[in-house]
Amino acid sequence: MTLNELETPALVLDASIMEANVARLRARLGGLGVALRPHVKTAKCDEVAKRCLEGQPGGITVSTLAEAEYFAARGVRDILYAVGLAPNKVRHVQDLRRRGVDLTVVLDNLEQARFVSDLPCLIEVDCDGHRAGVKPDDPGLAELGRAVKNLRGVMTHAGSSYNCRSTEAIAEVAERERRAVVVASETLKREKASASVVSVGSTPTAHFARHLEGVTEVRAGVYVFFDLVMAGISVCRVEDIALSVLATVIGHQRDKGWAITDAGWMAMSRDRGTAAQPLDQGYGLACDADGRPLDGVIVADANQEHGILAHRSGEAGRMPHLPVGTLVRILPNHACATGAQHAAYHVVRGSRRVEERWERIRGW
């Protein structure tokens, strides 16, 4: 089967590009002497995770217990659930552990320390003020460390790295991320000798950290596919984006320079992550069916099942000729968000031939 025979919209994964992305981070972290604990929240797919785990210790990071269940059923035993635990999930975590899964949970406050009981825990550290976590110099950190019965270490996520404008700036954020967990880890090791894990993670910082001294593992997710947000901050090139949505031109408003497709926000997601970047890519950047970008054509607007292709300048005269029935592939702003709208990947390798169909999971 080829892409020309699929009903659109459909999610397309170029496995050659993905494998190059996986090899790039593997080589880089190997050079820094740190293990990778891939974050499977981006791909939510065993076939992708297997490739990420080659040459690694075998542990993964998940964002939901549904992911933990799915990967546990496929033999993964070392799982970090990297969202602060809610009391209504304790029983489920205990159940997974009874079934032989070494599931570690995350927390950042004393209330959680009480209800997690003896589950193995990492304390979340706030390295950049963007979300959860205890600040590394917070006087409450040592007390929290004492309160956690089964403390394995610390973790942080430099979410602010997504807002950087240069790889230099990312390297600075990476150093703050590293320093935050290393400082917190030193405090906690004085309380609990068991607190040996020092975990950092974000795709930008994983690629541009100058060194990772004192860090025991790196978590990264979107590196496997990359996306326009990552290209917009120079973490990758547009041609490194492995994921796209296949769509068909179904009509035009020629006076406006619009070509209308059957891939709306349901297929692309509502993510507008490039809106705040210097180059706003709308709901995605259009390529031809072979994956070559159409010069300056973006999804300028989207309804549920309609996408509006237009030249980014807004000039009708600059739109290429895209007759009804033309297939396009649209690169996503955010691979995690676009992937989540689909049930499966249609896997190609540099051509239109669909070699495999890989299922994804969803839910919580």
Next chain:
Amino acid sequence: MTLNELETPALVLDASIMEANVARLRARLGGLGVALRPHVKTAKCDEVAKRCLEGQPGGITVSTLAEAEYFAARGVRDILYAVGLAPNKVRHVQDLRRRGVDLTVVLDNLEQARFVSDLPCLIEVDCDGHRAGVKPDDPGLAELGRAVKNLRGVMTHAGSSYNCRSTEAIAEVAERERRAVVVASETLKREKASASVVSVGSTPTAHFARHLEGVTEVRAGVYVFFDLVMAGISVCRVEDIALSVLATVIGHQRDKGWAITDAGWMAMSRDRGTAAQPLDQGYGLACDADGRPLDGVIVADANQEHGILAHRSGEAGRMPHLPVGTLVRILPNHACATGAQHAAYHVVRGSRRVEERWERIRGW
């Protein structure tokens, strides 16, 4: 089971509110003497569609062939697929028709007229310049009508009604929507006597059209649940919103006035439809577990599986006390987008008791 026993995040549907919304539009369209063809793209659920179809002729509107398959398997025979047809879907449509489903397709150009062959068609009319369709006074309309072998009539969607600021303005848009299809229908009836369907549709215009003379059916979808976008343009009140996402507080950044929950954009969707309205509701408006709004608390920001609750003023001192473990229910900006992130509804009726679980479908 009650909401307190669910793992979060979870989609909650208050069926009492939904039934009142359904009754409201039924009464209104009954008064105007026009049938409803509910758009099932919002709920994607048989249990909801059944309630919408009470007292109606039985036809539905779908946005995907996956919805057509699902409802055909549940006995619905009259289905309008309301997205301009792509050539790669012709065979699937023909197959559904061979199985006894009276599936009508939509088009707006001569290229489509060629490949749809003898499938029954509506011509899409552009009433407000927001998306697809032929303008009602376009000299090409009659030619298109002649080219369509099996022409059943016309349809339009007043998408611009979502940007209105008053119910008066919505009534004006509704009149333009009505006039556009009636004018187009008169042109086409001169070409083809079979072109009897005159179909309009959007939730705002369905509720505020002054009259619908010449219209044979109304399509509406989001009216069944409503959402913050609809409340923001006065189509409904906040208390008419039937859909919410149950979430748990998992931590705080007290200096910033943040409570962090386990419902991020994966649970809410990335839809920021209220961002352009006078009252920006962030990623959603927080209520307590019984559905009563927490004064001014919104999801100010969201990561994949983390939501940040904050007072809309940004003032830390105005946040209510929400200890770790507190359950909140978050009203969505856009019911279609939030619903699509979930596999099922947890159905309540004005209390925390979960009476039923209704599955949703997804995909294309």
